[in-house]
Amino acid sequence: MEKEISESNPTPLYNQLANLIENKILSGSYQYGEKLPSEGEWMREHDISRVTVRNALQLLVDQGIVEKKQGKGAYVAFPVYKEAFNAGGSFTSAGVTSNKTPTTKILEKEYLNLSEGQQIELGFMASEIISLKRLRNIDYQPVIFEIDYVTKEMAPIIDGLTESDSLIEVLKAKGYQINHFDNVIDVSLATAELAQQLQVEEGTPLLHIKQQVLDASSKLIYFNEQFINSKLYKAAIRSY
Template sequence: MAIDKNSFVPPYYQLAQILEHQIKTGAYRPGEALPSEAELSEKYGLSRMTVRRSLSHLIRAGLIRAERGKGTFVSRPELDRAVFVMEEFHKDAAARGMAASSRLLEARLVPAPEKAAAMLQVRQGTKVLFVRRTLLTDGEPLAYDRKYLRYDQGRPILENELQYQAFPDILEKHAAALPMSSKMILKVTNLNEEEARALRTSPGSPAFLVEQFLLAADNRPVGWGWCLYRGDRYQLTSVTATI
């Protein structure tokens, strides 16, 4: 991608679009440094002032942040984390005076089954990562989590990441395209035998079902899955401030 100096689009904005595309497609990951102003100036044939204006545009858009004396770094996307992801689960448990933990039950490459392939917009049979784990408080399982992830096979995922990190965090590091938004759907259901066994309760017990999608900048899904919360032991609370 090059700067077209004959275009009616200002050069600073063209560079901002190039860098934005590179960030959103994963060429630069959250926390990673962008090239310096001098490097960008030389690479794209622009003045330092034009490059600085491009970077200021990306800072205002929330895509990068500047650290004095260090440079500019890709910001972490503001995903809708709510109470349903692992980090919040741990915080919620701690607020109740309980010890939260997770147990990895399964993590393997699988051919995408029909429904997962449709949800991830890949061909059926495409290799995807399937993760299955339970979330526990004081050693008792309260949630059963299953996810299918599209990921960059050049970036191996470590077991401790699967064990302890939230779904969006894993995809930030390992998806071929950076997730930029999250969609979650809350339903109620009854547990089947497998789910009841994982949650140490009876089949047919009520549960909250949270279906979650992680989407790239072009709205292409990079992750999909669902998490079940025991209806007899868990409550979902939303607090809205009023003026």
């Protein structure tokens, strides 16, 4: 039986090992998020040096195929998803048009009373609003923790919203004339709640987008807040 990695092969040993690992990932032998064998296991199985193993893993890290977690080892990295510009602000549409499986989990609906400062920050005229927390997944991997803020008049719409619905598309179907979005982009550190939901370490930097969804006269329709694991999900924002 021919060895999987051989010095008689003109391809450098670390490239052979990197190709072997990548092929195992592509074939499904190693799943996304799964821990890979240790350096010692690769060394013993293929009779190669630690330097060869480390070079192979580093090559895969540089290509975004593998990620190293300090003190824990090497893991199969989740593929980075890039949002489509033509999705019209809809997470559901963005996933479907890219042949991915977008799913949403509704976490909590809550009635809030805003302070005057909060009303100014969010852009609401009324103090009584509803917040809707949802977890967004691509191929069943959590990528966005999202909070939508709407007026209490929208309660029937929010109550009827299912996990397969796009809020934007539902509002359009109800006659809301969504025209454009105003975004404020920042970086926030993951709180305990965000870390648990997005499956990251507490304190992990997250892309934080605050978004006003407006009609043609710049009247606020609703306010959207997103905390994005940008290691896995690249948000697309089109400027006009």
